[in-house]
Amino acid sequence: MDKKKQIAELIQPISDDLLSGAAEIALKAIFIYQTVMNLEPSADLAILKADIYETARALVECQPAMAPLFHLSNKVLFATQQANSPAELRKSCQSALDEFERNLCESVAKIAELVYDLIPPGEMVFAYSFSSTVVSCLLNARARGRYFRVACSESRPSWEGRKLSTRLASGGIEVIHTFDSAMGIVLPTCSVAFMGCDCVGAPGLVNKVGSLLLALSCQEMGIPLYALCGTEKFVSDERLFEFENHERPGGEVWSDPPKGVKVVNRQFELIPTKLITGLVTEAGVLKEADIAQHLSKTPVHEALRLEPAGF
Amino acid sequence: MDKKKQIAELIQPISDDLLSGAAEIALKAIFIYQTVMNLEPSADLAILKADIYETARALVECQPAMAPLFHLSNKVLFATQQANSPAELRKSCQSALDEFERNLCESVAKIAELVYDLIPPGEMVFAYSFSSTVVSCLLNARARGRYFRVACSESRPSWEGRKLSTRLASGGIEVIHTFDSAMGIVLPTCSVAFMGCDCVGAPGLVNKVGSLLLALSCQEMGIPLYALCGTEKFVSDERLFEFENHERPGGEVWSDPPKGVKVVNRQFELIPTKLITGLVTEAGVLKEADIAQHLSKTPVHEALRLEPAGF
Numbered sequence: 001m002d003k004k005k006q007i008a009e010l011i012q013p014i015s016d017d018l019l020s021g022a023a024e025i026a027l028k029a030i031f032i033y034q035t036v037m038n039l040e041p042s043a044d045l046a047i048l049k050a051d052i053y054e055t056a057r058a059l060v061e062c063q064p065a066m067a068p069l070f071h072l073s074n075k076v077l078f079a080t081q082q083a084n085s086p087a088e089l090r091k092s093c094q095s096a097l098d099e100f101e102r103n104l105c106e107s108v109a110k111i112a113e114l115v116y117d118l119i120p121p122g123e124m125v126f127a128y129s130f131s132s133t134v135v136s137c138l139l140n141a142r143a144r145g146r147y148f149r150v151a152c153s154e155s156r157p158s159w160e161g162r163k164l165s166t167r168l169a170s171g172g173i174e175v176i177h178t179f180d181s182a183m184g185i186v187l188p189t190c191s192v193a194f195m196g197c198d199c200v201g202a203p204g205l206v207n208k209v210g211s212l213l214l215a216l217s218c219q220e221m222g223i224p225l226y227a228l229c230g231t232e233k234f235v236s237d238e239r240l241f242e243f244e245n246h247e248r249p250g251g252e253v254w255s256d257p258p259k260g261v262k263v264v265n266r267q268f269e270l271i272p273t274k275l276i277t278g279l280v281t282e283a284g285v286l287k288e289a290d291i292a293q294h295l296s297k298t299p300v301h302e303a304l305r306l307e308p309a310g311f
Numbered sequence: 312m313d314k315k316k317q318i319a320e321l322i323q324p325i326s327d328d329l330l331s332g333a334a335e336i337a338l339k340a341i342f343i344y345q346t347v348m349n350l351e352p353s354a355d356l357a358i359l360k361a362d363i364y365e366t367a368r369a370l371v372e373c374q375p376a377m378a379p380l381f382h383l384s385n386k387v388l389f390a391t392q393q394a395n396s397p398a399e400l401r402k403s404c405q406s407a408l409d410e411f412e413r414n415l416c417e418s419v420a421k422i423a424e425l426v427y428d429l430i431p432p433g434e435m436v437f438a439y440s441f442s443s444t445v446v447s448c449l450l451n452a453r454a455r456g457r458y459f460r461v462a463c464s465e466s467r468p469s470w471e472g473r474k475l476s477t478r479l480a481s482g483g484i485e486v487i488h489t490f491d492s493a494m495g496i497v498l499p500t501c502s503v504a505f506m507g508c509d510c511v512g513a514p515g516l517v518n519k520v521g522s523l524l525l526a527l528s529c530q531e532m533g534i535p536l537y538a539l540c541g542t543e544k545f546v547s548d549e550r551l552f553e554f555e556n557h558e559r560p561g562g563e564v565w566s567d568p569p570k571g572v573k574v575v576n577r578q579f580e581l582i583p584t585k586l587i588t589g590l591v592t593e594a595g596v597l598k599e600a601d602i603a604q605h606l607s608k609t610p611v612h613e614a615l616r617l618e619p620a621g622f
Contacts, residue, residue: 154564156467156490162565169571178575179467179564181491181521185577210492213524216531253465253490254473260480264489266496 003039007054010035014069015062018158018248018267021131022198022233023104026068029059030097033076037090048089049080053303060304065206065243065268067199067233070304072100077301100232107230107282108133112140114280115194118226123191124149124176126183126223127168129208130160131196133228138194139171151176151186155210157253157265180210187217197229200279201240202292204272205229215275224277231281234295238306243268314350318365321346325380326373329469329559329578332442333509333544334415337379340370341408344387348401359400360391364614371615376517376554376579378510378544381615383411388612411543418541418593419444423451425591426505429537434502435460435487437494437534438479440519441471442507444539449505450482462487462497466521468564468576491521498528508540511590512551513603515583516540526586535588542592545606549617554579 010032014025036055040047056073063069079096083089115137119125125148127134138150150168152175155161165175178186187193193214199206205227218225250263257263278285283294321343325336347366351358367384374380390407394400426448430436436459438445449461461479463486466472476486489497498504504525510517516538529536561574568574589596597605 153492154467156465156492162568165572166569169569173571175572176575177565177568177572178577179491179520181464181467181524182575182577182580184523184527185520185580186575209490209496212495213492213528216495216527217524220527254488257473257488258477258480260484261476261486261488264487264493264497266489266493269493269496 003051004054006039007036007051007058011055011058011062014059017063019130019160019163021129021133021196022066022068023108023230024132025063025066026072026104026232027101029069029072030101032059033072033093033097037093043086045083045086045089048086052076052080052093056301056303064245065198067235067239068104070235070239071232071298072097074298074301074304075100077303078299104230104232107232108136110282111228111230111280112137114285115226115228116141116144116146118192118224118280119146119148120191121146122148124151124189126150126187126190126193126214127152127164128161128193128195128211128214129155130164131228133230134194134196135164135167137228138168138173142171142173149174149176151178151190153178153180153183153186153210155208156180160208180213183214183217187221187223190223193218193223193225195225195227197227197233197279198268199240199243200227200229200234200291201237202273202295203237203240204270205276205279206240206243206268206270209266209269211271212269212275215271219275225275226278226280226285227276228280231283231294234291236295236300240270242306243270314362315365317350318347318362318369322366322369322373325370328374330441330471330474332440332444332507333377333379334419334507334541335443336374336377337383337415337543338412340380340383341412343370344383344404344408348404354397356394356397356400359397363387363391363400363404367612367614375556376509378546378550379415381546381550382543382609383408385609385612385615386411388614389610415541415543418543419447421593422539422541422591423448425596426537426539427452427455427457429503429535429591430457430459431502432457433459435462435500437461437498437501437504437525438463438475439472439504439506439522439525440466441475442539444541445505445507446475446478448539449479449484453482453484460485460487462489462501464489464491464494464497464521466519467491471519491524494525494528498532498534501534504529504534504536506536506538508538508544508590509579510551510554511538511540511545511602511606512548513584513606514548514551515581516587516590517551517554517579517581520577520580522582523580523586526582530586536586537589537591537596538587539591542594542605545602547606547611551581553617554581
């Protein structure tokens with residue numbers, strides 16, 4: 001089979017994945033890089049490098065709002081640069097993958113520590129959409145003996161809220177589940193709200209559509225809203241707006257609309273940082289003013305540089 | 312068949328109707344009163360009165376947020392009071408029903424005149440949930456030659472937004488349809504937003520859940536939001552909060568939630584009047600300060616008086 005096609009097939013499940021958060025998707029991508037490196041045991045250095053370039057480009061393009069996919073791919077690309085043999089390349093890529101995975105896990109553990117202190121005992125907590133970081137932090141707090149309930153909404157059109165409810169309930173957390181536009185009914189019973197985040201830049205956060213309504217409601221009702229995200233979600237402003245290229249098929253919202261009805265299915269939106277009480281990162285709880293100094297200054301590998309906008 | 316059961320069966324479709332707005336439901340109730348009056352041609356005066364009492368109570372109870380059902384039933388009950396024979400009763404009830412229907416239609420026609428002037432030519436208009444008044448006004452404006460597009464959302468869990476899209480598209484209006492939490496994505500493209508309304512009192516308006524998120528978004532984005540409603544929607548504050556008794560089955564939101572997940576399905580919520588730019592009524596576009604003088608001062612028939620809250 002043509003190699004490009006083979007790589008595209010490996011990546012397809014990530015492209016189709018509407019239920020996983022950004023950190024979870026990065027973990028799946030680590031497995032894909034390992035598979036690609038070993039697709040052809042006898043491949044020479046040039047072929048291996050070309051396969052990794054192809055994988056990196058395709059991964060970043062298929063989920064443009066997911067910052068960890070970009071940083072992971074960028075690190076892997078730089079790891080290929082100094083290798084002088086297939087064995088060296090495999091070794092340096094594997095060590096980049098291992099380091100990324102270790103940092104991701106350590107980062108979630110630190111965030112969970114901070115979140116524990118943000119959950120008032122015995123209260124109701126709101127959680128939006130599906131973020132593996134949010135789930136880990138809530139389950140960790142429950143396992144450490146903090147009692148609280150979680151309210152959440154279904155997250156149309158892909159129902160990530162059902163996945164969230166199921167995971168939390170299986171971890172012994174009592175869940176109140178409703179539809180998305182009923183946020184205004186359940187939020188007044190909540191003391192704090194948490195959401196994940198796919199991408200952070202100076203103008204704001206990118207997260208699942210609906211996060212903006214949540215943020216506006218929290219602001220109006222005086223409920224603190226925290227976005228849980230390691231600094232692997234921080235990107236340059238230029239890359240931040242890549243999420244706007246992510247339009248999903250209208251049929252996922254309404255499979256048979258009548259003539260004259262255009263169905264719009266966007267997956268991500270921008271939430272201005274001023275609407276967020278704090279970003280809980282492995283480097284502490286950051287406020288709007290702290291974000292600039294954490295923005296990504298990592299050099300970007302040429303394979304991932306964005307084309308300048310033109311005519 | 313037992314009469315009470317027979318009336319309950321007639322009313323069941325109104326109880327189950329999650330797709331129609333308050334004015335549309337009042338028109339269906341007029342037909343039910345006509346049917347009940349003629350169920351038993353040989354019924355004596357006492358039986359006829361009892362049947363109408365039963366119908367009125369059951370109708371108001373089955374959709375407690377719908378003010379026109381209350382006013383219609385209240386008028387019919389007063390119409391029965393002076394009748395001295397079955398024929399007189401049928402005649403005075405029929406004339407109360409006719410008058411109510413006529414007023415409702417005249418009221419919608421006047422509201423449509425006012426709405427025409429609120430639609431900026433060539434712009435996008437947002438419409439939420441399903442209101443026969445909103446649909447009539449938009450179709451009327453289109454028929455009078457005003458060109459505009461409508462954006463709307465699906466209105467989970469009962470999909471009234473699909474009914475709205477279908478009706479508007481069949482009347483030649485181009486519709487942009489999305490899911491509810493994507494309001495934040497489409498609203499910035501809209502110049503004005505319209506919603507129906509089931510009930511108005513001094514503290515605010517009662518309408519389909521999701522209206523509060525719409526109102527908060529419109530406030531933040533500087534988009535004028537009008538509620539279209541005849542003064543037949545105005546009630547006493549005491550009756551306004553009856554909507555809180557209207558909990559729907561959780562299975563309509565999620566049919567098979569896992570153990571530990573409680574599904575909440577509320578249908579209506581209160582929107583503070585300060586979030587609404589204006590109430591478009593047959594008496595003009597009312598602002599917050601104007602509402603008090605229009606609040607319902609009609610005497611309430613004893614059959615419909617609310618029990619005082621107790622322990």
